[in-house]
Every structure is written in structure tokens, then in C-alpha cells.
Amino acid sequence: MLDVSKIRSQFPILSRKVNGQNLVYFDNGATTQKPQIVIDAESKYYANQNSNVHRGVHFLSGLATDKFEESRNTIQNFIGAKHKHEIIFTKGTTDSINLVASGFKTFLNKGDEIIISEQEHHSNIVPWQICCEQSGSNLKVIPILDNGEMDMDFFYNLLSENTKLVAVSHISNALGTINNVEKIIEKSHSVGAKVLIDGAQAASHISLNMQKLDADFYCFSAHKMFGPTGVGILYGKEDILNALPPYQSGGEMIKEVSFSGTTYADLPHKFEAGTPNISGVVAFKSAIDFISNLEVNKIAKYEEELLQYATSELLKIEGVRIYGTSKKKSAIISFNLEGLHPYDIGMIVDKMGIAIRTGHHCAQPIMERFNIPGTVRISLAVYNTKEEIDLCINAIKKAKIMLS
């Protein structure tokens, strides 16, 4: 069992007040809070280890490089990647997806197809729209069912030898659906298509093993898993990353530069142009250590408990409609109250110290799908409690009374 009060004590922000109330932070899908060890890792880096990485001969440069590469090792182990150089440091999930989309278009011909789903975050839609536009390929969309799951039969029918890439989320940030990515990967590979998984909402909630999962690309953000902002991961299989053209250029991604021609460095440097977010990468290791110490499976189990509790309490409020009701769900609850605008609910519960997100969650096609302007979203993390859920439910009830 997890000792949640001990976990909470590691997050300094959780003891702050908001509008005179204890903060209840339920906006974890947007970004999580940070434990003290992550905060300390950044401070310590700057106070004791800071230097630019990779090319320096001097002691600090070596130290910073070792710390930086230690993070890469840690992440490799955390996601079960085969090679260390399959881990590329980016700015975030959005950056990772853009990197792939920008390179992948050079593999595409007119008439080729990319498949995404109706459930995707804008960051896993727009890069593919642009990629298709620039390569003359077609974008195909897997619709979602009323319960928030992808229509898998529709997907199987979409798949063909024209399919070159399937890009879908592991967990929907707007609905919480845990998608059957194993099946999607298997079926996609059977027609020879590559698969990119947007794991932004999954990476600290589901235990990952790239070698088993067999995804060709997997993307996630440190800031959604107790790590710093400005750090993301692109995992890619070695051979595909080798085939992909470089994305940004300059700095460390170069082997030789001259005006008659430039050659590029090997993986992972080929995709890491410019001075990286060194302090962020170094501190990300502490976030992974934090997660590994708790164990992802135990986190998932506790979050499942919170999800069940919050869902059943919420459904006791008359007029609540939850969007996303699939059996396999992450601890994300998107809902509306009949006749009320999500923005109004968010404004009022905020005054009671409760941080929930309202709006379209950067997933406008889903809002269109359900014909709503947005939803109220509760997204839970391992430091949340049933008591907090009670406070939130009461606040929502209060909002409902005020607004009705």
C-alpha cells in the first residue's frame, strides 16, 4: 500500500493555500506538481554541476555530461528501450511529434495514408495535417464510440497497404480512455505501417516496456510525470531513427561542417541540436526515481481506486454527464452539468481552492463529436486523496446551486 500522506509531504506546493483554502490540485492531466527531490536536483545542478555538455575537456563539463547521460540511461531502463541512443531529448511531447512528422513526410508519396483518431490532442493532429498536406498524403481518422473508445472495426477497415503511419494516444487526455495500443500496433505492423504512440498521459500511469510494446515511436513529457517543464522524450527504434532525416540543425548534431557540405552526427546527437535543457534533463532523472520507488503498478492501482470513488460520487449529482466511460480508463474524468457552462463551474470551484480544468483540453474534435463547448475535467495523481475528492464534489454541488 502507498503511504499517501508521506507522498504528499514530498510536494511542497500541496501545503499552500489558494483563495484562503487548502489547495486541491486536480489538474494533473495538464501538468503534475513536483516533489522536493526534483526541485532539489535542479538547484543542486546549478549550484554545483552546471556546465555545457558533450564537448568540454574540463571537469565540470564532464560532470554535467555524465549527469545528462545518466538521465538517458535511467529513461532507457524506465521504458525498457533496447538502446540508450533510442532516447532523444526534446522540449516535450509536441516537439517529439513534430520532429517525427517533419522527417516522416520525406518517406511519403502521394496517395499514402496516415491514420490518427478523433480522440487525439491537437499536438497529435495538426503535425499530421501539415505532414499530409506537404507530402500529398491523406489523413484518415478513426472515429470514437459513445463511450470514448476508438471504433476498432472502423480502424481495421481503414488499414491497408497505403497506410504508412498510425499515430494515436495511449491515453486520451480529454476522456481518459486507455486505448488498446498493443492491438493497434500489431494490426498496423501487419500491413507494414509504422506506429507512433502519444504517451503524454500514460508514461507515469502505465508501466512501459518498449521492447514488448513494439511501438516504432513513443512520445512523452517530463512535466506530466512529476518532472520539470521543457523536457520531453522521443523514443524511436534505432533503425527508423537512423533513417529519419535530422530535424533541427546546428550545435552538437553535426559531424563536420564546411561550406561544401555538412555531415551529421550519430544517434542520439543527430536529433539534439543546440544546448539542451540540461538542468531539466538532469532533474527528470529524479522524477523517474520518484516514480520507480513508488512503482508504477502501485500508482496505477491507487489511482484506479480514486477514479472509482470520484466517478461514483460525481454520478450522485443530478444532471452530471461523464464523457468517456470505457472500461479501461485512466484517472481522468471529463463531465458536464446539464444546462451549465463548464467555465462557470471552474470559476466557482476555484474560489474554494480547487484546481480543475475546463474547456476543450486541446482536443476540439472530441468536443465537436459530443457537440459541447467543453467539459470540466478532473485528473488525478498519486498524491490526491478521497478527502480531496469529497471537497471537490461539495464544491461542484455548491456551484450547481449558485448557477441554477
Place this chain on the structure above:
Amino acid sequence: MLDVSKIRSQFPILSRKVNGQNLVYFDNGATTQKPQIVIDAESKYYANQNSNVHRGVHFLSGLATDKFEESRNTIQNFIGAKHKHEIIFTKGTTDSINLVASGFKTFLNKGDEIIISEQEHHSNIVPWQICCEQSGSNLKVIPILDNGEMDMDFFYNLLSENTKLVAVSHISNALGTINNVEKIIEKSHSVGAKVLIDGAQAASHISLNMQKLDADFYCFSAHKMFGPTGVGILYGKEDILNALPPYQSGGEMIKEVSFSGTTYADLPHKFEAGTPNISGVVAFKSAIDFISNLEVNKIAKYEEELLQYATSELLKIEGVRIYGTSKKKSAIISFNLEGLHPYDIGMIVDKMGIAIRTGHHCAQPIMERFNIPGTVRISLAVYNTKEEIDLCINAIKKAKIMLS
């Protein structure tokens, strides 16, 4: 006069030991060290203010957004930009230049020309090589003279109505030359070309005013000016930024997303896809405050004093050759000792606690120009002292004896 010992006391890393000696950090061109207020700003952000920015209704989201936008204001004032939305947050100088190069290629036709100089950092070379390759334009190169200055007459002759962009550094990171960017901008504009200035080495050493300078783009990195890693700035004039197509896509850079078409947000969000490096951006403000409190002009004056001293002491060592001897120089000294490899010198002085950089400094064309494998580079910052220079000179002498 600056109180240097007081300044030093603000940088915790400066009191650490390296190989049993007091650290002498002379690798400021690669990255600077961070004052306590910058370190504290990041910690405080995570311990008290952390949330995702821009779209949240709740208190913390508003607070984080306000802090984030306050940094944008501070930077606008610091560089004298006309509009706040002319400040785009990127990952670093390399990211900023890639953003422009990627978009600018859509403005170019076969036969158009881009001009750079022989002195540029790889990050201001390779993106333009790719940009030209993809647009069928030609890359022209301003050679440098023996003293490290650009050959301005050559430049004037290169300029023509085919010139669409001139991209040059404000200060050369490998030679220290302060380039006459005012003249370059004036002349380029007179043929209708746009100008991008790579200000990575200039932004905390020269006082900037975008409205006076009249550059079309100006790029720099926070980590080279006492700020955090993973944060860069792209300044661009409003009308050009509006004309430039978006770079990365997803997240906040969108107005409306649907499968029938996507429209983009206004400046600056159009260029800020995905969750930004929020803690870094927030802490960058403290770095700018640190610089502003000292005053850029006073910093420049003190650094000039250090430069003169270090140069004259260095030249007392027999066999020293300095690369970059123009009259207007920043506090960067690149040199070699006759018959010795820079790597060997770096290895030995490191053992005496002195951090200097050796190698090609990501400016291989300059090394080719002077037909050398690399140089030893001393790059000074406001917290350095003459005593440290003495220690460094002694260490170099010692290395010379050991290696000869």
C-alpha cells in the same frame, strides 16, 4: 564600479573546488553560471506557483500564466522591442534560428541568395544550408580577415537585389569579434534584404535596443546570460512574424482545429506550440533583473578591463598566437601555443581547477580558415577577476613546460 566580490558571492558554484583547487570558470561562452536568485526563482516556481499556462481558469494556472507573461514583458523592455508579442520563447538560439530558417524558405525562389559569414556558429550555418537546399537558393559567405573581422567590402559586393536574408552573429563565439551589425543591417535593408542577428554571445554583454538596431530577427539563449538552460528568445518584427508560417504545431498555437481545416493563433502563441519551459522562462526574468541591476554598460566596461589584462598577460608567454585581434572585441580570447595541441593544454589546466574550452567551438569553418584543429578559448564573465586570470596564465605556463 562593480563590487565583484559581492557579485561572486551570489554564484554558489564559484565557491566549489575542482580537483582540489578553487574553481576558475572561464568557459562562459559555452554557458554562464547562475546566481542564487535564478536558482531560487525556479525552486519557488515549483514549490508555489506551478501549473500549466494560458488556458486554465483556476488560480494557479492564472498565477503561472502571469509569471510567464511577466518574463515576456521584462525581455521586451530589456531589448527595447516595440511589442510584447514580438518576443517568442524557444528552446535556445539554435531553436530560434531553425524556426526562422524553416519558415523563411517559403519566401525564397530559385536564384535568391542568403548571406552568412565564415565566422558563424554551426547553428547559424547549417539551418541556412538546408534552407537554401530546399528552396533552390544560394548561400553566400562573407570571408573574414586575418584579425577576425568580416571583410566588409566583400560583403558590400555580395549584396544585390537577389539577397533576401543576411544572417550574421553579433559577436563571434570563437574569435570574440564584435561585428558592425548596425552597418550590416543598414546596407542589407538598402537592397531590401532582411537581417537575422545571432546574438547568443552578445545579449548580456552589449546593451540592446531592437527599435534602434532595426534587425528583423534577433536570437539569443538564456543559459548564456545567467539564466536557465532550455530557454531561448526569438525576437522578430511584428509584420515579418505575422507573415512567417508557423513552425511547430499542436497545443496552444491553434485557434481552431477540425479535420476540415485548422486555423492558427495570433502572435506570440502561433510560434509557441506545446507546453513551454515554464519554470525556465519564469526564472529567466530573474537573470535579466540580475543583469539590469548591474547595468549592461558597467558589465561591458569591467569585461573590457579583464580582456585587456588577460590578453597582455597571455602575450607574454612565448609562442602564443591569438586568433581574433580586431579592435572591437568581447571578452573572448582564442589562442594556441606553438607546437602544442589545444586538447593537451585543456587537460592539464583542468587539473589545476581551471575550466577553459578547447576545440573548434562549433565553428569549424573558422578553424579551416586558420588551418588549425582548434583553439584554447578563455571566455570571461562579470564574476571573473584578475586574480583568476593570473591563476590561468600560470596554469598555461605550467602546461607548456610539461608538454614541451
Place this chain on the structure above:
Amino acid sequence: MHTIKEIQKEIIEDFAMFEDWIQKYEYLIDLGKELAPIDQKYKISENLIKGCQSRVWLHAEYAEGKIIYTADSDAIMTKGIVAILINVLSGQNPSEIATAKLDFINEIGLKEQLSPTRANGLVSMIKQMKLYAIAFSKQQ
């Protein structure tokens, strides 16, 4: 007709009576509910001011030296604030509107809702109201 300044003063006095945020929010909700409806034919996309979350429709008419604003929003709290802004500016003459300082916003504790970083479209709405005023004042 009161001046913009006078109306602001009244509003500040009204808000001073509230003891807590609940009373204030309830008042805004009431104002929102009572806001004179916008003519349906003006509730079109040309008149839409998009915040990220709540939408505001704004229409302006100019007659006898004065501007009459009507508006709507899909969120009731936003609508309440819209109602206050209309209360302050509607019926005034263009040059007064164009130069009006809306100090009351700070004093009644709505500063946050009306900060440029908020996603409710209200800042754009004020901008739009003033733009109308500048346009109409040129017709004077």
C-alpha cells in the same frame, strides 16, 4: 444619464457591500441573467469575440451621438461581467468611451478576470468596444 465616472463609482459602492466572493459571484450571476438580450440577428460569427473558453457576442449601434451596446455570452459569469461593462459604457458618447479609464475593475476585485492572460475574451471585448467608439467618433 450619468457619466462613465459616476457609474463606476456606483458600481464600486455596490461591490463594497459584499462580504465575500459568494455574494459577489451571485450578484454577477444575477446581472448575467438580467442582461438585456442581444437581437438574435446580431448573434453571428462576425460579432463573436473568442476567448478560449467562453464566447462573447458584441453589437454596437450609433444614434444621436451615443453608442448603444448589446451583448451575450455562453457562460453566465462572463455574461455578468459583460453586463457591468455595458452598464458603464453603453449610452455614452464615442469620445468618452474611447478615452475612458476603467479603474473600477481593480477596485471591485475583477482584475484577474479582466487580465490579458485570461481565457474569457473580456479583454478583447473591451478593446472591441473602444474600437467601435473610435470608429464612430470619426463619423461625428
Place this chain on the structure above:
Amino acid sequence: MHTIKEIQKEIIEDFAMFEDWIQKYEYLIDLGKELAPIDQKYKISENLIKGCQSRVWLHAEYAEGKIIYTADSDAIMTKGIVAILINVLSGQNPSEIATAKLDFINEIGLKEQLSPTRANGLVSMIKQMKLYAIAFSKQQ
């Protein structure tokens, strides 16, 4: 001829005598200077191992069941380390080289110079020496 293990032991003993880094570096510099020169015809780009800063040329020859390595570097400190590696591995048989554990590197305090993150090409050089050994052992 000593075994790889024996030679490593000797080197560790040599280094144990040094009192400080200066003596150690001076020794490396001497080793660098004394390294038997590589035949000029092998100092070609095919034999070049590029670190970022110092370059290493490596040549391997196979005769009578043993590999003879010759090498050079443009940096003298690198060349000193190269000399030690050649001392350990040159003249041994391919399968010994391919499976050799180079423990001595840690013990003589050169771990840092031989870490994969360093920019001196030495790690690639060791890799290349072992690759030769694997290739030649297939000819056996």
C-alpha cells in the same frame, strides 16, 4: 610474452608509484612521445577515429596468430593513453583481445578519459581494436 592480465597488473603497479597527477601526466606524455610511429601510409582517413577534439589513427596487422597494432594521435596526452592500450593489447591473439576486460583503466585513474562521454576518441579506439580482433579471430 606476458598475458593481457599480467601487463595490466604491471601498469597498475607503475601508476601506483605516482604521487600526484603531475607525475602521472608527465608519464603519459613520455609514453606518447615514445610510441612507435605508425607507418605514414596507414595515417589515412580510413584509419582515422574521430573524437571531437583529438584524432586517433589505428592500424592492425595479423600475423602468426597475433595482432600487432600501431597508432598515432595529434594530441600527446591521447597518444600516451593510446600507447598504454597498445602495450596491453598488441601482440596478443585475437580471441584474448576480443574478450579482454580492461579493468586497469579504473585503477590507474584514467576512467574519466575513457568514459563514453569524453570527446577524445579513445572509447571508439578500444571498440575498433576489439572489432579487428573479432574479424581476425574468424580467420583463425
